[in-house]
Amino acid sequence: MNMVRSYTLALVLGLTFSMCGDVIEEDISGREVVLLSPADSAVLTMDTVSFWWEPVDGARSYEFHLVSPGFETASRVWMDSVTTSNLITMVLPTGAYEWEVSGFNAGYATQFFYRSFRIDTTASGSEIALQGQPEIISPTNGSLIIGKTAKLWWEKMPGATHYEVRLVSPSFSDLQELLLDTLTASNKMSVSLPEGSYEWELRGTNASYASDWVRQSFAVDSVQVLDISQETIGQLSPSQDVLIIGAGVDLWWEQVTGATAYHVKIASPNLANPQRVLLDTSISQNQLHKALPPGTYEWQVRGANARYQTGTASGTFRMDVAVDISGSTVKLSAPGDSLVTSMHDLTFWWEELAGAETYDFILVSPSFDHIELLVNEQELVSNKLQLNLDSGSYQWGVRAKNEAYVTPLSIRNLYINSK
Template structure:
């Protein structure tokens, strides 16, 4: 019997070694390679505020990490899977470097190359940098201040707000000739729960940028009251039991379905003045072990990413025995 156990252990060890070795073999060792940069090269000047970083693809690489510095301060640190990246920068001197990576190896960073971004009166290849609201914002407040960064060569800005529904996309607000870099719209403009996108372009007498856009979602519907699944009402347990609590929310019938976070409480009294456990979870379950016997109550409510808060369910009840 002991001999069989030794053989099993040996087989498991060999299998694990073979698996790990195969994983290493599948990934090409690129640690001795370097990424060949194309643009910008050392001393290049870029007119406008948009820089297109280019480099040659490296065989065996799965992604690339790009870093940009200004006066030794890191202003960009991003990872991409393509051999190019477009970014927007203010007028200044910069340095950039890049490295390649796969699941097992990575190259060294390239030697930093400096370049300069300078102002251009031609807006064609420039971009408006949007600042507020953030991309993909979920909100229950339809009164929003939209903001973006100024472009030196811009004389005016054009703002558009579009609404997307199952029937299609419609323009709900347009303002041209803006001379400021912000715009406040009240709740009469975004008057329905829906997916929206807002976009801005810069204009001067001879040229204009393309639109820069972001998405946002208006959701004013509170999450539904959850249904408790387990434990059952007045279900009994032993003090040593690790009890699984679970619940679910009815299907959201609103126009926008924000992610719901559950907030739960366990109390030793029905009015929840003595809460012994509380927490929040995107998952609709958690486990808990009680430290003393007694009758306990629990409840759950939902709060979505837009800030809507639902009601607590009718209290659950359970009994913990010795």
């Protein structure tokens, strides 16, 4: 039972207002501070006492008072302090005590809730001091429990008649829920728990002594989750320094067994010093299409599931837009069309086409409609080519290309006579 003492935190609130200024805070004046330990009117046989209470929604700090033997007849104030924690541990001598707690924020404070207890460390003579701490058998520290039941189990401790067990979520440093605070004579117990992260602690006790606390953590999941933290994504596309002509990029990567999602990020010009982040998302597929303007980009992907994530794989690429030259034709300059000549050393020449990156030159005999011999075929950056040819009938053609488009083949006839 929590008892109430009604007076306000005028000094504390005044200081808080002066520091915070005009801050609108939640009214918590009607809320209760639920005191957890020690129990009211408890008789403790150990000199180490942990004062523990549930966090109050909306409270930023707590004022804690501890006196002996009581507030009405206090002969000594052991503590008068403000703390942001909901747990205070002290070593105290034999005697009677009362303690109280109030939660407050910048505008409001709860009432004080108080309890009394007594410490009597007189040993019965049959009890022995407890050295060290209990040894936990299960669950092991940091382990994952599949299912809904956590089986807490530890080695029996010589001299211990009972064990004090506490279980919280997600941890004692970030306590959101107290799930278990009990004293048991057994060295094992089962607790039904939802999915989540947990921390628990226990110590052995007898009528006169208590051991040190031992604390460990574990997690609960209803389904098996593969540990993919050591996995890496293998192949991916585009990989490194790829030029992509068009208005969009198709990203693809190798799937990772056990991954249920993939986190994908695209930045320009790179991820280390991004000027723009074009994509930052998680998807379940192992591919996606993203429209992008011309520029330089770096992208990365990593796999993940409910508990783990893989290493990151990355690639770089450039986006550019090619000129559509498919409706243009290459203008051939020399030799003239249907030229008849006795010269065997000839220079083939054509006008450069705007937007073209290379040219395909093809020379056949006697014609493209009836090819008996492919005399010459090559891809050129320049617009000239010199060849030495035998006598005969020929057709030659040139077409222009870039990364996305190609022109039709421009064709001329050529006849070379013997001297």
